[in-house]
Amino acid sequence: MAIEKHDKENSGGGRPVAEKGEHIVARHLIEDDNIKEEKNLVIDGVDVSGRWNTFIISRVDSDFDRSFFEEIKKTVVGSRINRCWQCGMCTASCTVTPLYRRFNPRAFIYMMQLGNLRELKKYIDVAWRCVGCYKCSQRCPKQVNPAEMMEALALVMKKYFSEEVKTKLKLDEEVKTIYEDMIIGHGRLDLAKLHTSAMQKSGRTKEMLGKIERGAIFEMVKDGRAFSVLRLGKPHNWSSSKEAIENYLHKLKTIENSEAGV
Amino acid sequence: MDKLKENQAAYYPGCALLTIDRAYNNSSKLVSKKMGIELVEIPDYNCCGIGEMKSKGAASMYLPLRNMMIAKNRLGSKNLVMACSVCYHEFSRSINRVKENQNELTAVNEIFKEAGEFKEEYIPDGEARHILEFLYNEKGVEEVKKNVVKPLKGLKVAPYYGCLYSRPSMYTFTDKKPKMDNSERPRFMHEFLEALGAETVFYGNEVQCCGGRNVVQDEETSFTLCSQTISKAKKAGADVIALICPKCAGALDVNQPKIVEKFGKDSELPIVYLTQLMALAFGFSKKEAEFSDMISEPLKVLNEKGF
Numbered sequence: 142m143a144i145e146k147h148d149k150e151n152s153g154g155g156r157p158v159a160e161k162g163e164h165i166v167a168r169h170l171i172e173d174d175n176i177k178e179e180k181n182l183v184i185d186g187v188d189v190s191g192r193w194n195t196f197i198i199s200r201v202d203s204d205f206d207r208s209f210f211e212e213i214k215k216t217v218v219g220s221r222i223n224r225c226w227q228c229g230m231c232t233a234s235c236t237v238t239p240l241y242r243r244f245n246p247r248a249f250i251y252m253m254q255l256g257n258l259r260e261l262k263k264y265i266d267v268a269w270r271c272v273g274c275y276k277c278s279q280r281c282p283k284q285v286n287p288a289e290m291m292e293a294l295a296l297v298m299k300k301y302f303s304e305e306v307k308t309k310l311k312l313d314e315e316v317k318t319i320y321e322d323m324i325i326g327h328g329r330l331d332l333a334k335l336h337t338s339a340m341q342k343s344g345r346t347k348e349m350l351g352k353i354e355r356g357a358i359f360e361m362v363k364d365g366r367a368f369s370v371l372r373l374g375k376p377h378n379w380s381s382s383k384e385a386i387e388n389y390l391h392k393l394k395t396i397e398n399s400e401a402g403v
Numbered sequence: 404m405d406k407l408k409e410n411q412a413a414y415y416p417g418c419a420l421l422t423i424d425r426a427y428n429n430s431s432k433l434v435s436k437k438m439g440i441e442l443v444e445i446p447d448y449n450c451c452g453i454g455e456m457k458s459k460g461a462a463s464m465y466l467p468l469r470n471m472m473i474a475k476n477r478l479g480s481k482n483l484v485m486a487c488s489v490c491y492h493e494f495s496r497s498i499n500r501v502k503e504n505q506n507e508l509t510a511v512n513e514i515f516k517e518a519g520e521f522k523e524e525y526i527p528d529g530e531a532r533h534i535l536e537f538l539y540n541e542k543g544v545e546e547v548k549k550n551v552v553k554p555l556k557g558l559k560v561a562p563y564y565g566c567l568y569s570r571p572s573m574y575t576f577t578d579k580k581p582k583m584d585n586s587e588r589p590r591f592m593h594e595f596l597e598a599l600g601a602e603t604v605f606y607g608n609e610v611q612c613c614g615g616r617n618v619v620q621d622e623e624t625s626f627t628l629c630s631q632t633i634s635k636a637k638k639a640g641a642d643v644i645a646l647i648c649p650k651c652a653g654a655l656d657v658n659q660p661k662i663v664e665k666f667g668k669d670s671e672l673p674i675v676y677l678t679q680l681m682a683l684a685f686g687f688s689k690k691e692a693e694f695s696d697m698i699s700e701p702l703k704v705l706n707e708k709g710f
Contacts, residue, residue, distance in 0.1 A: 217460045217500070217507060236612045240624055270621060272628075273454050274566035274612030275492075279586055284573055292458045313620045320455040324466065328449040330418035339619040353660045357698060361423065364696060370422040376447045378520055382469060385518035386462045389510075393460060 162195055169242035170232075171197060172263070206256025212400075213253050219293030224283040225250050231277035231287040237270045244270045246277055246287045249294050258301055261294075265305050268294050269313045300397070315342045325386050328379040333370040406479035407443060412537070413480035414442035415470055417490045418450055419649040426693035427649055430678040431486045431534055433692075437550050437685050438542045442484060445473045451493040454616055461510035464497035468511060471498070471529055472521050481529030484537045486678075488648035492567035494531030495574040502527040533568055535647050535677065539591045540582050547598040552686040554600025558708055560680065561604050561636035561644045561672075562592040565651045566612040586610075592677055596645065599684040606639035608632040613654035622661075629655050630666040637672045642704050645677045652676070652697075659699045673701035683710060 162168050162176040177196040182189055213219035231246040238244050244267045252261045268291070277287035299306055306314060319338050323330055340349050348354060361367040376382075407413060412435075420428035435442050448470050456463035471494070474483045485491050501508040512524045538547075569577045569586045577586040584591050587610065593603045611632055614625030633655065636644050646652055656674040663671045674697055682692040689695075689710070694702050 216458070217463075218458055236614070236628065237624065240627060270617070270624065272566075272612050272614045272624065273616045275570040276566070276612070278571035278573065286571070286573070288571070289457060296458050316620050317455060320453070324450045324452060324456060325462075330450050330453065332419060332423055336619070343619075353664070356660070357657065360698070366423050366425060366696070369425065373418070373422055376449045378447070379449065381518045381520055382449070382465075382514075385514045386465060388517060389462050389465075389514050390459060 165195060165197065170245060170248070172243075174198075175200065202255045202257055204255075209256030209258075210254060213293050213297070216293055216296060218286075218289040218296070219253070221283075221285045222250065222254060222290065222293070225254065225285045226283060227251055228282060230280050230282060231285075234276045234280045236272055236274050236276055241267050241270050243267045246271075246291060250285070250287060250290055253290070253294065253297065258297075261297065262302055262305070265298055265302060265309050268298055269310055312343050315339075325383055325390075328376045328382070329373055331370060331373060333367065410439060411441045411443050412484050412541075413474040413478045413482065414444050415448055415451075415474075415483050415485040415490060415494075415531075416444055417448070417485060417487045417649075418453075419653075420486060424649040424652060426679060426696040427486055427652070427676045430676060430682040430687075430692050433687055434678045434681045434685060435534070435538065438538060438546050440538075440541060443478060445470060445483070446477055447473055451490040453489055454493065461507060461514060463493075464501060464507065464511050465514045467494040467497045467531070468501070468525055469515075469518075469520075470494075471531075472515070472525055475529065476521060482532055483529065484532045484534055486534040486647070487650070488533065488565055488567040489650050491531055491533045492574065498527050498529070498531060499574050501525075533647070535568065535591050535595070536584060539584075539595070544594050544598045547595055547681070551599055551684045553684055553710070555596075555680060555684050555710065556600050558601045558680075558705075558710070559604050559640050559642045560596050560601045561606050561639065561641035562596060562609060562677075563632065563636075563644050563646050563651065563655075564589045564592060564610050565646070565648050566610065568647060569610060592645065592647065595677065595681065599680060601680065601684075604636065604639040604641045606632075606635040606641065608635050613651045615650040615654040618654055618658065625654050626658065626662050626665055629658065630662050630670040633659075633662070633672050634666070634669040637669060641672065642708065643673045643675050643680075643701055645675055645680060647677050656697055656699050672699070673697065673704050674699045675701045 161173065161178055162171065165171060175198045177198050210222065213222050227247060229247045232238055235244065235246055243264065249264065271288065271291040273288055275288045281287060316339050319335060323335060337349065340346060358367070416428055432442050449466060452463050452466040456466065471483060474480045483494065485494065501511055508527065515521060515525055569575060569584055569589045572578050572586050577583045589610065596603050608631060612628060613632065614628040618625040633644065644655065646655065652674065659671065659674065675694065679692040679694060683689065689702065689705065694705065
């Protein structure tokens with residue numbers, strides 16, 4: 142079989158060539174790197190370039206990392222991973238997938254099942270998009286609870302790609318820290334403070350002085366809500382709960398570190 | 404604090420309802436009282452974790468369960484009523500998880516023991532109840548009809564349930580237990596609104612998510628989802644959207660000026676809480692129902708319609 146590639150532009154036109162991977166069903170679920178395509182290809186003297194000539198590079202993983210699977214399963218949020226049979230109902234019902242095509246719960250769970258960190262790493266930027274609406278968990282026929290699996294995914298990301306998380310997900314991490322500090326440290330959420338600190342962290346202080354924000358703040362000062370936010374104190378005796386929660390989290394961290402050999 | 408009487412229920416206000424969402428808090432109390440149940444706030448409540456602590460194992464479950472312990476110890480009530488869907492989710496998630504997993508229950512009880520605030524251990528025998536489901540099942544549609552003095556004739560309402568009121572059924576038991584709402588097509592709010600004399604519109608986004616959880620970090624997603632919901636409701640002819648969750652209010656109401664700026668006038672529609680409409684129909688004034696608290700200005704349309 143003689144295969145030759147020739148430059149279409151020099152050979153004078155020919156059939157129109159499709160966009161890369163254009164005719165693949167559910168194209169959005171496949172990364173560009175995984176598509177093999179020959180636009181101008183001649184086999185045994187026949188020009189076969191065109192729509193049929195698209196191949197998806199095999200994604201079969203043979204190196205299962207069972208320890209990774211067990212690690213996910215041990216967390217409260219990822220405890221149901223062993224139930225997943227990859228039917229795809231989670232991705233089909235996902236609120237976020239239509240907005241961010243690369244957000245694909247089914248694929249994330251598959252990669253976590255296999256322990257394929259190399260693949261997972263490619264999705265650091267979208268892994269935090271889950272809105273926690275639980276449509277996936279509602280419709281999952283095996284009650285895997287994909288919505289909480291996305292929390293497990295966040296744990297994986299933080300543990301194995303801490304540097305990338307720090308740079309690429311700086312804002313997400315900072316907002317999460319504001320929440321956690323307030324919930325554990327103060328026992329209650331101060332919504333005004335939460336909003337202003339988050340805006341500051343994302344460098345949007347100017348926006349807070351904008352017409353819309355100013356209008357809302359003015360309204361709340363006028364009708365007294367702003368002051369009720371300021372007045373909201375801590376629960377009594379919160380310090381004992383705070384200490385107990387912190388100790389628990391510290392223990393959790395120590396176990397995790399000793400397992401990771403840190 | 405005294406134990407509850409028969410016509411009282413333990414109530415968890417959460418962080419939003421005592422501050423910026425006081426309209427929801429106060430109207431819920433007014434409406435419940437009118438229907439024959441007094442909501443009694445539990446003292447010393449703490450934050451439910453608002454979905455941000457889920458990856459922290461037992462710590463995330465300790466947060467809501469501490470409030471369940473307060474309800475039981477101080478008010479003698481196993482159950483706790485709440486108006487926020489996020490709180491409702493966090494409570495029912497924690498209760499069900501410790502019910503079904505002994506290890507997690509033990510871990511939570513270890514935190515309780517260390518904090519030393521309560522003498523006995525936590526036993527998962529109570530339930531968290533969303534105010535809509537609570538009023539529907541305890542008092543029913545007939546009780547609503549009985550109390551209506553000013554029917555909302557001619558008002559078209561788009562009922563918006565959002566996500567966590569009915570999902571996931573593994574925690575909410577919608578579809579699974581008798582007397583619970585449907586997960587995909589909830590009806591309780593529809594029935595309440597119709598009992599008030601209002602007309603409900605079908606617009607297809609009743610159980611869609613508002614993206615409220617990521618609103619700070621990922622405005623784009625939230626705004627797009629909100630804009631879809633508002634414009635669909637508007638197209639279906641709704642005068643207002645009725646909510647049952649303060650987080651939805653944060654996304655749909657507080658952010659509406661920004662959403663309109665981005666997506667245009669199609670995304671402009673007054674937002675109210677279900678309980679505010681109930682209060683209005685029960686004869687309370689617009690001031691008592693605190694409609695002026697809403698950023699999206701429902702007062703205009705209510706005045707136009709003559710309420």
